[in-house]
Amino acid sequence: TYMSGFGNEFSSEDPRCPGALPEGQNNPQVCPYGLYAEQLSGSAFTCPRASNKRSWLYRILPSVRHKPFQALEQKHLTHNWDEVEPDPNQLRWKPFHIPKAEEKKVDFVEGLHTVCGAGDVRSRNGIAIHIYTCNTSMTDRCFYSSDGDFLIAPQKGNLLIVTEFGKILVEPNEICVIQQGMRFSVEVFGETRGYILEVFGVHFELPDLGPIGANGLANPRDFLTPVAWYEERTVPGGYSVISKYQGKLFVSVQDFSPFNVVAWHGNYAPYKYNLENFMVINSVAFDHADPSIFTVLTAKSLRPGVAIADFVIFPPRWGVANKTFRPPYYHRNCMSEFMGLIKGHYEAKEGGFQPGGGSLHSAMTPHGPDAECFEKASAAKLEPERVAAGTMAFMFESSLSMAVTRWGIETCSRLDKEYYRCWESLRSHFRPGQKTVTM
Numbered sequence: 001t002y003m004s005g006f007g008n009e010f011s012s013e014d015p016r017c018p019g020a021l022p023e024g025q026n027n028p029q030v031c032p033y034g035l036y037a038e039q040l041s042g043s044a045f046t047c048p049r050a051s052n053k054r055s056w057l058y059r060i061l062p063s064v065r066h067k068p069f070q071a072l073e074q075k076h077l078t079h080n081w082d083e084v085e086p087d088p089n090q091l092r093w094k095p096f097h098i099p100k101a102e103e104k105k106v107d108f109v110e111g112l113h114t115v116c117g118a119g120d121v122r123s124r125n126g127i128a129i130h131i132y133t134c135n136t137s138m139t140d141r142c143f144y145s146s147d148g149d150f151l152i153a154p155q156k157g158n159l160l161i162v163t164e165f166g167k168i169l170v171e172p173n174e175i176c177v178i179q180q181g182m183r184f185s186v187e188v189f190g191e192t193r194g195y196i197l198e199v200f201g202v203h204f205e206l207p208d209l210g211p212i213g214a215n216g217l218a219n220p221r222d223f224l225t226p227v228a229w230y231e232e233r234t235v236p237g238g239y240s241v242i243s244k245y246q247g248k249l250f251v252s253v254q255d256f257s258p259f260n261v262v263a264w265h266g267n268y269a270p271y272k273y274n275l276e277n278f279m280v281i282n283s284v285a286f287d288h289a290d291p292s293i294f295t296v297l298t299a300k301s302l303r304p305g306v307a308i309a310d311f312v313i314f315p316p317r318w319g320v321a322n323k324t325f326r327p328p329y330y331h332r333n334c335m336s337e338f339m340g341l342i343k344g345h346y347e348a349k350e351g352g353f354q355p356g357g358g359s360l361h362s363a364m365t366p367h368g369p370d371a372e373c374f375e376k377a378s379a380a381k382l383e384p385e386r387v388a389a390g391t392m393a394f395m396f397e398s399s400l401s402m403a404v405t406r407w408g409i410e411t412c413s414r415l416d417k418e419y420y421r422c423w424e425s426l427r428s429h430f431r432p433g434q435k436t437v438t439m
């Protein structure tokens with residue numbers, strides 16, 4: 001069960017405890033059912049009303065009852081952007097390996113790998129892109145990021161995410177956003193893989209629509225937030241609460257489940273979104289709209305119109321543009337573009353770029369359709385056609401110039417060293433004295 005809307009003031013009570021939310025105030029002397037009141041702040045207290053985010057959680061025990069945090073080793077999660085020398089080349093990764101459960105049980109937290117990123121968690125300005133690959137559910141362990149918001153895009157395998165706010169089931173082709181500080185535990189159902197965009201210091205928003213009007217792209221009502229659900233469970237062996245703090249992991253142990261929130265209200269809560277609900281807008285005459293027309297969510301920087309990161313998708317749609325080279329144009333961008341593929345074949349590169357893999361086209365590094373795609377699309381008869389049927393490619397686009405980690409360059413062993421070759425056979429069609437060229 002979910003509540004619909006983006007950034008709403010929600011309120012929810014577990015049906016086992018009707019009236020658990022205090023009436024008319026947040027902090028009664030004694031809360032209904034003897035619960036503790038705890039505020040989770042997602043913005044400075046003093047933020048303008050439109051960007052002020054907080055929720056009140058009414059829980060069996062407050063989060064503060066825990067043993068001290070201790071460092072927890074996790075080799076592949078990093079915000080050290082100087083591990084390897086900068087590399088401006090086009091990078092493409094084959095599908096990232098998922099560990100086999102028979103060989104090694106790996107849960108969501110153990111399976112986090114940072115591929116690239118930029119900026120700083122301490123000054124609260126930056127992003128990190130992680131890949132998760134796992135095969136086992138988290139047991140008596142939960143996780144939260146003190147550093148930023150996680151936008152999770154599953155590519156293989158469903159995730160049942162138990163959060164302090166309730167349960168979210170996320171399937172490939174859906175995404176969910178779990179914001180800074182929210183505790184969650186991930187159940188998986190076999191081999192599991194996906195992508196994470198983490199943003200520090202800002203939250204995801206719906207993009208402004210300008211002349212598009214009041215409706216379109218991702219509509220607010222299609223965002224779903226879970227309803228309150230609690231368990232009262234003591235864990236004598238210890239429940240591990242794992243915090244990602246300043247780029248490192250720390251664990252603290254407590255003897256009860258943190259999913260003990262009986263009721264909550266507020267506008268700071270996790271949500272999910274089905275990418276199929278995206279209302280695609282595109283050119284119906286000629287030429288391309290820029291890919292920003294496909295923006296689902298944006299994390300704005302302080303510079304007007306410039307995002308720390310945009311989440312952009314390339315969903316199935318109709319291509320109808322006349323007298324137009326329809327695949328994406330050749331491009332050099334001041335932004336950095338990390339792409340992933342949930343399913344199907346990406347329209348600008350039929351092979352090579354596979355579901356569960358990725359690519360990075362860094363600031364001002366040229367990219368565009370491969371030679372085969374160019375030849376085919378230049379000669380194609382322009383009829384209305386389904387573009388990207390059965391696929392879902394996406395882009396994390398950032399104004400930051402991202403560094404790749406050692407895991408991304410070396411350890412994962414998935415970098416496609418031959419990627420540049422897909423453009424090598426692009427040949428000149430220039431015919432001096434012949435203005436009209438037929439391909």
Ligand SMILES: [Fe+2]
Pocket residue numbers: 331333337367
């Ligand atoms: Fe581009």
